[in-house]
Structures are given as structure tokens and as C-alpha cells.
Amino acid sequence: xxxxxxxxxxxxxxxxxxxxxxxxxxxxxxxxxxxxxxxxxxxxxxxxxxxxxxxxxxxxxxxxxxxxxxxxxxxxxxxxxxxxxxxxxxxxxxxxxxxxxxxxxxxxxxxxxxxxxxxxxxxxxxxxxxxxxxxxxxxxxxxxxxxxxxxxxxxxxxxxxxxxxxxxxxxxxxxxxxxxxxxxxxxxxxxxxxxxxxxxxxxxxxxxxxxxxxxxxxxxxxxxxxxxxxxxxxxxxxxxxxxxxxxxxxxxxxxxxxxxxxxxxxxxxxxxxxxxxxxxxxxxxxxxxxxxxxxxxxxxxxxxxxxxxxxxxxxxxxxxxxxxxxxxxxxxxxxxxxxxxxxxxxxxxxxxxxxxxxxxxxxxxxxxxxxxxxxxxxxxxxxxxxxxxxxxxxxxxxxxx
Ligand code: 7XF
Numbered sequence: 319x320x321x322x323x324x325x326x327x328x329x330x331x332x333x334x335x336x337x338x339x340x341x342x343x344x345x346x347x348x349x350x351x352x353x354x355x356x357x358x359x360x361x362x363x364x365x366x367x368x369x370x371x372x373x374x375x376x377x378x379x380x381x382x383x384x385x386x387x388x389x390x391x392x393x394x395x396x397x398x399x400x401x402x403x404x405x406x407x408x409x410x411x412x413x414x415x416x417x418x419x420x421x422x423x424x425x426x427x428x429x430x431x432x433x434x435x436x437x438x439x440x441x442x443x444x445x446x447x448x449x450x451x452x453x454x455x456x457x458x459x460x461x462x463x464x465x466x467x468x469x470x471x472x473x474x475x476x477x478x479x480x481x482x483x484x485x486x487x488x489x490x491x492x493x494x495x496x497x498x499x500x501x502x503x504x505x506x507x508x509x510x511x512x513x514x515x516x517x518x519x520x521x522x523x524x525x526x527x528x529x530x531x532x533x534x535x536x537x538x539x540x541x542x543x544x545x546x547x548x549x550x551x552x553x554x555x556x557x558x559x560x561x562x563x564x565x566x567x568x569x570x571x572x573x574x575x576x577x578x579x580x581x582x583x584x585x586x587x588x589x590x591x592x593x594x595x596x597x598x599x600x601x602x603x604x605x606x607x608x609x610x611x612x613x614x615x616x617x618x619x620x621x622x623x624x625x626x627x628x629x630x631x632x633x634x635x636x637x638x639x640x641x642x643x644x645x646x647x648x649x650x651x652x653x654x655x656x657x658x659x660x661x662x663x664x665x666x667x668x669x670x671x672x673x674x675x676x677x678x679x680x681x682x683x684x685x686x687x688x689x690x691x692x693x694x695x696x697x698x699x700x701x702x703x704x705x706x707x708x709x710x711x712x713x714x715x716x717x718x719x
Contacts, residue, residue, distance in 0.1 A: 334513075339393075350573065351385075352573040355380060387405050389572070397512040401547050402547065404559060405575075406567055412544050413506070413542070416526065429455070432688045435481075439684075464499070469500070473503070476505060476506070479619075482695060484635045506525075506526040511533055512527075513583045513629075526543065592708060593631065596712065599709055633700075635695050635696065635697050646673060648715045653715075654707055654708065660699070663699070666701035667699040
């Protein structure tokens with residue numbers, strides 16, 4: 319029998335609903351207010367000076383901070399186990415603000431060879447324009463990091479699980495090696511959410527999220543976050559957000575993310591249960607050549623994932639024996655699963671990166687598939703529909719190929 323008392327710290331789900339908010343400070347309002355303001359007034363010049371010097375709590379201007387954002391930041395930091403958080407207008411707003419705040423001309427950043435397509439493009443095309451060298455390494459083998467680190471390496475940057483391959487990277491093993499070489503580690507944990515994986519507990523210095531995905535969970539806004547130690551987060555807010563990107567999250571979006579987060583652990587449990595059923599069905603299907611899902615028993619991913627993820631989340635990659643053409647044919651037959659980019663929504667979403675990349679090249683000739691993204695790769699974000707309905711839809715679409 320567990321003794322009930324008042325000393326036990328509240329659990330994840332309780333904190334996702336309550337942390338950082340006291341209704342009595344806001345006329346008893348159980349839902350937090352949305353502060354729709356671009357600027358803040360002061361009693362006098364001395365008062366303004368006190369706020370600017372962080373001697374009294376207060377706000378100056380909406381590009382830098384807002385009380386609704388501040389609540390979201392406090393709650394996300396608490397859930398992630400980070401000292402501080404800054405929220406931004408999108409996941410790319412977070413990636414760009416982080417890179418441009420922490421890296422300077424002559425610096426090097428080691429990146430996993432496969433990244434979300436626009437982070438990949440940032441590392442390949444944008445950072446070199448500013449004299450920052452991005453060095454791609456296959457971090458699924460953490461030992462490869464040693465040969466890539468130089469005295470100029472400031473940062474080791476990767477996603478886990480990786481977009482779109484669903485590879486899993488050993489956070490603790492990479493962090494040990496990076497720290498020994500004097501570099502910091504930033505992990506984009508978007509595919510997992512803090513409910514499933516908290517990279518700081520495994521040695522990462524900084525964590526990024528696209529709030530657009532699981533954390534908001536309802537596919538109705540864009541947002542991003544960077545979490546870590548207070549000094550670095552202040553640097554990203556004070557440089558990146560304030561005068562480099564200006565990528566501010568709107569107060570309305572901050573409110574909606576707070577609302578979505580109340581059900582984060584409920585959703586992740588359902589996402590993961592359905593995804594496991596789908597991954598097993600795909601792995602056993604005669605038309606399917608391969609499946610990668612972090613919690614697929616017996617896989618390389620699972621050996622690493624079980625050390626750092628409490629659930630498998632719901633992102634998977636698979637390929638059909640009929641390759642590129644088969645992927646297109648199968649996807650066109652789906653009735654319930656939506657053909658759409660993005661992930662982590664209530665709706666199941668499926669995409670085929672190779673055909674999207676080919677189409678994009680007509681408008682952006684510089685577009686390249688990230689290394690490791692094969693022509694046959696199909697990426698599936700398993701949603702919250704009844705698992706049986708998803709299994710039926712996938713089975714009927716696969717039956718024809
Ligand atoms: O700027 P966004 O909120 O869309 O976030 C960018 C981003 C950053 N990191 C990861 C691991 C991501 O997956 C994303 C966005 N990915 C979506 C996707 O892969 O479908 C974007 C649709 S093109």
C-alpha cells in the first residue's frame with residue numbers, strides 16, 4: 319500500500335495541466351487569460367528601468383515576451399526538466415534562432431546526416447553563407463563523432479527519433495563524446511515530446527521542439543521552443559528572437575498550445591498503442607520490404623530507444639517491395655489516412671518524401687533529399703482514430719500493390 323501524503327512531487331500529467339498557473343491571481347479564471355497586447359506601459363522612467371534590468375517582473379514589448387507565452391515557457395521547462403525555455407513562432411523559428419544565436423563565422427556544427435528537410439537545407443545552404451561549417455555524420459554510430467570533432471566544433475545537433483527515417487540516436491553516448499571534445503549538444507525531440515523522452519536527463523544541453531506537432535497535438539497552429547540553461551535561453555531570446563529572426567509566437571497560439579498540452583500524456587499513450595499495432599501489421603505484410611519504428615521488438619532502434627524513450631511515440635518509416643511506384647499507388651488508395659506533411663495530429667498523416675522532393679525541385683532547383691532518405695521511404699504519423707480503422711485502411715491500400 320502506497321502511503322498517501324503531501325510530499326510527493328506532482329506527476330507529469332498533473333504538471334501538464336497546472337504547473338505555473340494560479341487562478342486566484344487572475345480573478346479565479348481556471349483557464350489562463352490570453353494577453354493580446356503588443357506593448358506594455360510603465361508608471362515612470364525608474365519603473366521602466368527596473369523592468370529592463372530584470373529587477374522587477376514585467377514586460378517591455380511583445381516581440382520579446384508576453385505573460386501567456388511566459389506561462390507556456392514555464393510549463394514546458396518544467397515538463398522537459400530544463401532550467402528555462404523560449405517559445406517561438408515555429409519549429410524553424412526555433413532552429414534558426416538557436417543556430418544564429420550560438421554560432422559565429424568560423425564555427426563548426428556536427429549534424430546527424432539525416433535531418434528534417436528544412437533543417438537539412440539550413441545546414442547545407444544557409445549556414446555556409448555565414449561562414450559556419452556543418453559537418454554531417456552518421457550519429458546512429460556515436461563512435462563516428464570522435465573523428466568529426468575539431469577545436470572549432472561548438473555544437474552537435476541531431477533529431478531523435480530522426481525525421482523522416484525514425485532512426486534512434488543514443489543521446490547519452492553522443493553527449494559523452496561531444497562533451498569530451500568541448501562541444502554542446504542540442505537535440506530536436508519533436509518526434510517524441512517531453513512525455514516520452516527528456517534529452518536533458520540523458521546529458522543533452524539544449525532541446526528543441528516544433529510545438530506544431532505532438533505538444534499542441536491538434537494540427538491547428540505553428541510554434542517552436544528551445545529549452546536549456548537560463549543563460550543560453552536568455553542569449554537565444556536576447557539575440558536570436560529579439561534582433562535576428564523576430565520569430566515571436568502569438569499569445570493566441572501560446573494559449574492554444576497550453577490547451578493542447580493538457581492531454582499530452584493521454585494522447586501519447588493512445589498514439590503509441592496504435593502505432594505499435596500498425597508497425598507490427600506492416601512488418602508482417604508480404605508487400606512491405608522494411609519497417610522502422612522505435613519500439614519494434616528485436617530492432618536496433620528498440621535497443622537504444624528503451625534506454626531513453628518511455629513509449630515508442632507514433633512516427634514510423636517503411637518501404638514497399640514495389641519501391642517508389644508502389645508507394646505512390648498505395649498512398650493514392652488510402653481513404654482514412656490523409657496524404658499530408660506534418661505529424662503528431664489527431665488525424666493520421668502519411669507522406670512520401672521522395673515524390674515531394676522531386677516536385678519541389680521544379681520550383682527550388684537546389685532541393686536535395688537529406689542523406690539516408692531512400693526513394694521508397696513512406697513516413698506515417700499514426701493519429702488518434704480507432705486503431706482498427708487505421709489497420710483496415712492500410713490493409714486495403716496495401717492489398718492492391
Ligand atoms: O517550423 P515547424 O513548426 O514546421 O517545425 C520545423 C520542424 C523542426 N523539427 C522537426 C523534427 C520537424 O519535423 C519540423 C517540421 N516537420 C514537418 C514535417 O516533417 O512534416 C513540417 C512539414 S514540411
